[in-house]
Amino acid sequence: MMNEEVLHQYFRQVCDDGDQDAYNELYKALCSRLIHFSAAITGSWQLAEEIVSDVFIMLWRKRAQLSNVANPVVYLYVCTRNQSLNAVRQHRRHQHLSLDNLDTDALAILPDTEQNMLSAEVTQKIESAIRSLPARCQLIFRLVKQDGLKYREVGELLQISPKTVDAQLAISVKKIAEAIRLDMPADLAQSYLLR
Amino acid sequence: MMHDKIWNLLAKKMANQLPPEEEKELERLLQQHPDASYVKEVMMQPWKDKHKRFSPEETDQALQRHRQRLEAAMETEEEPEPGTGRIRRMIFRLTGVAAALALAFYVGYALWPKQKGQATEELQQMVTHQGSRSQIKLPDGTTVWLNAGSQLDYPKQFAGKTREVTLAGEAFFDVTKDAEHPFIVKTNTFSIRVLGTTFNVRAYPHEDNAVTSLVTGAVEVVMDKKTVRLMPNEKLSVSTLQPVSSGVADRETIVPAPAVKSTLTEVRDSVIAETAWVQNKLAFKSQPLEKVVILLEQWYGADIRFRNEDKKQVSLTAVFEKESLTEALEALELTGSFHFKKDAAGIIWIE
Known part of the structure; x- marks a missing residue:
């Protein structure tokens, strides 16, 4: 994941200098994260990509007015959230709108089995542990673990307190831990015991 | 409990x-609970998306698709239709305005070489700050009203075949007739060529569009590749976004929006949004709050920011004349569409 400061730097270059290279880099660094976030709200990958594209078009148009944005990454998440909720509003008129009504498929993340020794069985257990969590809890877990947002930033985005983020994240970790902690390979267990 | x-x-x-x-x-704690150490190992590893993983190639493809949409969006960008009505009265009562203006401005002097091969000509400069407006008479008798945060460069004497001035910001010109010596206003985006007429130019370097609004007479707006002639009561809006012209062949370029012609906006009887400021009025019609905020910042020299991004699209119409900033905001707040708060630093927050 790209260093947050680098992203801020790109954002400033876009706002202050209209720098197209910085703009492209910013898109490449954030498109996956924002598209997953939008897809969780809209339930459509295609729509999500369009929404994130619209957010970046808006960024280009208004760049001159955005140089005062304090946290560019959270700002782009908030824009994506608003555009996504608007899109849902247009498509399903009568549905109650909230961030609890999420397509959790788009949120799903797993340990990278190519890079570690986890068995498919353990990965499966992690997946179902995460799936058993409330949608909002899954969203928070993803935003912290995969997207690297801070508690404070997640709180700002979801309009909840950092304390709530802290509590929800601990619940996620506990669920995952309970599902896998007894599956530790024997040799690994041995190495810990001998420390 | 320990584990929690x-x-x-x-x-x-x-x-x-x-x-x-x-x-x-x-x-x-981890030393006491080796099973938890195992969980830690798992949690600290990099994880990956289960669905829709973006490889570097797929990210590049997504960027290409986005660039195409961006270019299409910049090309088709259109001015919103101005409301109704032709302008019934086009002659402004401009006398007396000068006294009300001219609060905080200064006139600077500088010498610039004019053009290659020509004798140098003494240039003067007038600058207005945010929240202040000013009026000036040029050597040929032309009167210029300069809106907030603007800069006008003009010669001490008009010597050549044309009368040329350079503008960054917004100004209203009442040009003295002189068919022998066309009057030319240069901006970053276009030049305006006139004989004798009244018109308004809004060309702030930081805004997306530069606009020429014609009140009486005739003007020609000269851009890089074409010239557009305006009739009274028409305005021309041109995107200020610069096309990238670095010689790099595979670099994406932004095509500026084509120039868009439309009619002036009558907010209410004889108050025209584009030129009301000359009569010391701030007028706008069906403008989104984010644009209104820019107008208010210029007019009152204030710092206004959004806490709630959703409020940017709130559409507002108003004419202000003697109101203070607070009175103006309170009047707008009465629409019930937003609230504002002033913090200790004097920044106004829309929420």
Whole structure:
């Protein structure tokens, strides 16, 4: 994941200098994260990509007015959230709108089995542990673990307190831990015991 | 219970937000609970998306699709239709305005070489700050009203075949007739060529569009590749976005929006949004709050920001004349569409 400061730097270059290279880099660094976030709200990958594209078009148009944005990454998440909720509003008129009504498929993340020794069985257990969590809890877990947002930033985005983020994240970790902690390979267990 | 504490610390560790003193506590707990150490290993590893993984190639493809949409969006960008009505009265009562203006401005002098091969000509400069407006008479008798945050460069004497001035910002010109010597206003985006007429130019360097609004007479707006002639009561809006012209062949370029012609906006009887400022009025019609905020910032020299991004699209119409900033905001707030608060630093927050 790209260093947050680098992203801020790109954002400033876009706002202050209209720098197209910085703009492209910013898109490449954030498109996956924002598209997953939008897809969780809209339930459509295609729509999500369009929404994130619209957010970046808006960024280009208004760049001159955005140089005062304090946290560019959270700002782009908030824009994506608003555009996504608007899109849902247009498509399903009568549905109650909230961030609890999420397509959790788009949120799903797993340990990278190519890079570690986890068995498919353990990965499966992690997946179902995460799936058993409330949608909002899954969203928070993803935003912290995969997207690297801070508690404070997640709180700002979801309009909840950092304390709530802290509590929800601990619940996620506990669920995952309970599902896998007894599956530790024997040799690994041995190495810990001998420390 | 013991484990709950571990999971909480582990969550913070995973989020890279564990303070050093708690780090030590976590280490101690993990030594007592090797099963938790295993969980830590798993949680600290990089994870990946289950669905829709973006490889570098797919990210590049997504960028290409986005660039195409961006270019299409910039090309088709259109001015919103101006409301109704032709302008019934086009002659402004402009006398007396000067006294009300001219609060805080200064006139600077500078010498610039004019053009290659020509004799140097003494240039003068007038600058207005945010929140102030000014009026000036040029050597040929032309009167110029300069809106807030603007700069006008003009010669002490008009010597050549044309009368040329350079504008960054907004100004209203009442040009003295002189068919032998066309009057030319240069901006970053276009030049305006006139004989004798009244018109308004809004060309702030930081805005997306530069607009020429014609009140009487005739003007020609000269751009890089074409010239557009305006009739009274028409305006021309041109995108200020610069096309990228670095010689790099594969670099994406932004095509500026084509120039868009439309009619002036009558807010109410004889108050025209584009030129009301000359009569010391701030007028706008069906403008989104984010644009209104820019007008208010220029007019009153204020700092206004959004706490609630959703409010940017709230559409507002108003004419202000003697109101203070607070009175103006309170009047707009009465629409019930937003609230504002002033913080200790004097920044106004829309929420």
